[in-house]
Structure formats: structure tokens, C-alpha cells
Amino acid sequence: MGIEFPYRLYLVVSQESCAGRSIIEVAEQAIAGGVDIVQLREKNIPTEVFVERAMLLKDVLDKHNVPLIINDNLEVAMKVGALGIHVGNNDTPPTGIRATWGAPHCLGYSIEYLEQLQTDQTKASDYLGVSPVFSTATKTDTVTEWGLGGLARIRALTDKPLVAIGSINVDNAFEVVRAGADCLAVVSAICQAQDPAKAAEGLRNEIEKAL
Incomplete structure (x- = not known):
């Protein structure tokens, strides 16, 4: 039995993605708008800096009872x-x-083939x-662009929670959830927005309408 995954709007954030603002500022605004889980994705910084950044973010997330996921760095x-x-x-x-880590920690895995x-x-x-x-400019090392049809096929083949990512925005969020996503992961549509809280709120509203 895996860990429960009740989340609907998943912010993927890095310092580089935040348009000159701090990760903390963007994350707090996004949470105010409806984000309920946050992933810190930092690929090109030393581990000690990653730890410091993650601790600062986690302190803020804990105040809002929002969980932290780390991208690809078990340490x-x-x-x-x-x-x-x-x-x-x-x-x-x-x-x-x-x-190494065992349960009950939450483990997410991106798939590229059925x-x-x-x-x-x-x-x-x-x-x-x-x-x-x-397709998205923030992640270029993937193989398959799933589309709505591919997402629907995956939904028919697994009971695991599905987190959809890749150019998700307020204009397509509704149809992505209807195609089978349990949760939407967003980078640019929130991090690059002039008002991250408003952007998150718009996405959350589309998710709720689709459920």
C-alpha cells in the first residue's frame, strides 16, 4: 500500500524559474492561490547550497502544511x-x-513509455x-510528448495517481484533468506569472471545475 497522494496543484520551482524573485516569495504566493504541494528542482548547484535552499523553503511550507518534494537528490x-x-x-x-530510504516517504517517477x-x-x-x-522548454530530455490521448491511455492502464506536467496552463488545465490527471504540475504558468497567486488560483479553479 503506497502513501496517499491527495494533491491537486503541484508547483515545481527553482531559483532560475522565478523571474528574478525568490523561491520563497513565489512559493508563498502560489500556496495562497491554491498550490498544495511543492517540488524543489535544482540541477546545477552544489549539494550544500541545495540543502540550504530546501531547508528555507521547507520552513515556509511547514507553516502552511504544504509538503516538500525534492527532485532527484536523495541526500x-x-x-x-x-x-x-x-x-x-x-x-x-x-x-x-x-x-535506501524506504517507506512511508512519497516517491514520484516520470514515465516516458507505456x-x-x-x-x-x-x-x-x-x-x-x-x-x-x-512539449515544454523547461524539460528537453524527454522522449514522448503524451498529449491528451496518451494521458488517457495511461489512465486506463494504471490506478496510480497521475501528475501531468508539460506546458500546463489555465487554458488547458480543465481538459488535462478530464483526460485523466489527478494533479497538475506547473512551472512557468506560475513561476513566470506577474501574479503567482492569481495564476495559481486560476489553475485551481479549472481543476475543481473538471473534477
């Missing part, structure tokens, strides 16, 4: 006491993470990232 996730970790196909495999739904890595995961639903 950071363990040191800061994050709810969990998210990995892709080129990262530490979920079975390896389970062997065949992955039957693997031990998927079985070890608590939720699946459908990445990308639509």
Missing part, C-alpha cells in the same frame, strides 16, 4: 526531511531509493509523472 531529501523525492529515467531508480507501467520501478512508485503532456 537532500533525507537531510531536510522532505515528504518525498521525484525521479526520472536518467536519475536514481525508485527501487534503489526504496532500498511499457514502463509494468516495471518494478513503477511498482515502487507512489505516483507517476506523465511528462510531458505537451
Whole structure:
């Protein structure tokens, strides 16, 4: 039995994505607008800096009872006491993470092929990232652009929670949820917005309408 995943609007944030603002500022505004889980994704900074940044973010998230997920750095996730970790196909495999960290930590895994739904890595995961639903400039190392049809096919083949990511915005959020997503993960539509709270609120409203 995996960990529960009741979240609907998932902010993926890095310092680079925040348009010159601090991660803390963007995250707090996004939470005010309806974000209920946050992933810190930092690929090109030293681990000690990643830990410091994650601790500052977690302190803020804890005040709002919003969980923190760390992208692909198990050392950071363990040191800061994050709810969990998210990995892709080129990262530490979920079975390896389970062997080191175990349950009840939340483990997300991005899939790029339908065949992955039957693997031990998927079985070890608590939720699946459908990445990308639509092509995106923020993640260029993926194989499959799933589209709404691909998302619907995955939904028909698994009971695991599905987190859709990839050019999700207020104009397509409704149809992505209707196609089978349990949760929408967003980078640019919130982080690059002039008003992150308003952007998050618009997305959250579309999610709620689709449920």
C-alpha cells in the first residue's frame, strides 16, 4: 500500500524559474492561490547550497502544511526531511531509493513509455509523472510528448495517481484533468506569472471545475 497522494496543484520551482524573485516569495504566493504541494528542482548547484535552499523553503511550507518534494537528490531529501523525492529515467531508480530510504516517504517517477507501467520501478512508485503532456522548454530530455490521448491511455492502464506536467496552463488545465490527471504540475504558468497567486488560483479553479 503506497502513501496517499491527495494533491491537486503541484508547483515545481527553482531559483532560475522565478523571474528574478525568490523561491520563497513565489512559493508563498502560489500556496495562497491554491498550490498544495511543492517540488524543489535544482540541477546545477552544489549539494550544500541545495540543502540550504530546501531547508528555507521547507520552513515556509511547514507553516502552511504544504509538503516538500525534492527532485532527484536523495541526500537532500533525507537531510531536510522532505515528504518525498521525484525521479526520472536518467536519475536514481525508485527501487534503489526504496532500498535506501524506504517507506512511508512519497516517491514520484516520470514515465516516458507505456511499457514502463509494468516495471518494478513503477511498482515502487507512489505516483507517476506523465511528462510531458505537451512539449515544454523547461524539460528537453524527454522522449514522448503524451498529449491528451496518451494521458488517457495511461489512465486506463494504471490506478496510480497521475501528475501531468508539460506546458500546463489555465487554458488547458480543465481538459488535462478530464483526460485523466489527478494533479497538475506547473512551472512557468506560475513561476513566470506577474501574479503567482492569481495564476495559481486560476489553475485551481479549472481543476475543481473538471473534477
